[in-house]
Amino acid sequence: MDHFLYRDGRLMAEDVALDDIAAAVGTPFYCYSAATLTRHFRLLDDALAGMDHLVCYAMKANSNLAVLKLLGDLGAGMDVVSGGEYRRAIAAGIPGDRIVFSGVGKTAAEMRLALEGGIRQFNVESEPEMAVLNAVALELGVVAPIAVRVNPDVDAKTHEKIATGRKEDKFGIPISRAREVYRHAATMPGLQIVGIDVHIGSQLTDLAPFEQAYRKLAALTLELRADGHDIRRLDLGGGLGIPYTRSNEVPPLPSDYGAMVRDVLGDLGCAIEIEPGRLIAGNAGVLVSETIYVKEGEDRTFLILDAAMNDLIRPAMYGAHHDIVPLNEAAPGAPSVVYDVVGPICESGDTFARQRPMAEVKAGERxxxxTAGAYGAVMSSEYNSRPLVPEVLVSGDQFAVIRARPDFDEMLNRDTIPKWL
Structure with missing residues (x-):
């Protein structure tokens, strides 16, 4: 469920008409619903009720400070994958003991930043990383809490570019080597073993791969405890999918996921950490765009928008589907028109949809x-010297710009022409 619904023929964000926001800030822009973000966080939090747990929002999905502050005030932790994301989490008021640092390429500088600022744990992904973290911790005179990310070799059957749990993927260490790696970690005085981490991929629409991975995790927990390691946390990653269409796409409910976690891992006495991003932010946002031209081709009609692949790259990168709807609701029974929906960038890949049946849209209409709240604004760029688009947060009948559109002077002033030119 989201809070983007038609009312009296106008598409609303909660109690604000998207057309009214467009009139105030221009197009294109991203709009997020505070009510939807809140609802999705609480669904996940409630799904694990009765278990010691922490929902660590995966910031890579949407890292706007206002979104982080909203979720942090609800009790969310944060899953960060860079020093920049760590700084954002701290700036949004998230305490260090609710921040988990993931990622395969943490630098010594990033480790130092988190150890000095406070951290719940590092999810370490290799033995070389452990060695660097140990050295940084000893240099600072502290101990770094760690969970080792194990790769359970489970194929999540998701898109090739977002699968992370197979033996050929770059993430984690093979589960077959876990006991050896944990023995090695235990010899390092700058590290404190606190748990195990696993993450098998994103946009999973079936609980079976999760259960397969978690059963392997449960067996490993018992083995590591028998080896003398204090395994008290299990970081289960994220990945639960969301519906991108309004048709028959029905991913598992958070309550069903929680019941499975409780059944497979509930007897181990571990604190459970999960790292949802898309599930919280995806359906909480839309990208609003205006039609520049309707162009008749030889065998197709092109709907040319002022949004482009630099604003929303998922269709070009993943072949991802986003429902595209008019801001003014079509009349009942109105015929649909088949469009290729494209942007103005000089790339054939700047295409959002091919041969998409839609309500008729005319030039100047929006x-x-x-489902553009996750991996939209965070993956945008200024390709073709197009400014980053604004982000807007709605709460009830009010809205605020939470990232402004930069002007061209701001963009140009980032560059420097050497004196010798």
Missing amino acids: VAFR
Whole structure:
């Protein structure tokens, strides 16, 4: 469920018409619903009720400070994958003991930043990383809490570019080597073993791969405890999918996921950490764009928008589907038109949809890309010297710009021409 619904023929964000926001800030822009973000966080939090747990929002999905502050005030922790994301979490008021640091390429400088600022744990992904973290911790005179990310060799059957749990993927250490790696970690005085980490991929629409991975995790927990390691936390990663269409796509409910976690891991006495990103932010946002031209080709009609692949790259990168709907609701029974929906960038890949049946849209009319709250604004760029688009947060009948559109002077002033030119 989200809070982007038609009312009296106008597409609303909670109690604000998206057309009214467009009139105030221009297009394109991202709009997020505070009510939807809140609802999705609470669904996940409630799904693990009765277990010691922490929902660590995966910031890579949407790292706007206002979004982080909203979720942090609800009790969320944060899953960060860079020093920049760590700084954002701290700036949003998230305490260090609710921040988990993941990622395969942490630098010594990033480790130092987190150890000095406070951290719940590092999810370490290799033995070389452990050695560097141990050295940094000893240099600072502290102990770094760690969970080792194990790769359970489970194929999540998701998109090739977002699968992370197979033996050929770059993440984690093979589960077959886990006991050896934990023995090695235990010899390092700058490290404190606190748990195990696993993450098998994103946009999973079946609980079976999760259960397969978690059963391997449960067996490993018992083995590591028998080896003398104090395994008290299990970081289960994220990855639970969301519906990108309004048709028959029905991913598992958070309550069903929670019941499975409780059944497989509930007897181990471990604190459970999960790292959802898309599930919280995806359906909480839309991208609003205006039609520049409707162009008749030889065998197709092109809907040319002012949004482009630099604003929303998922369709170009992943072949991802986003429902595209008019801001003014089509009349009942109105015929649909088949469009290729494209942007103005000089790339054939700047295409959002091919041969998409839609309500008729005319030049100057606006549309919304649904389910654009995750991996939209965070993956945008200024390709073709196009400014980053604004982000807007709605709460009830009020809205605020939470990232402004930069002007061209701001963009140009980032560059420097050497004196010798």
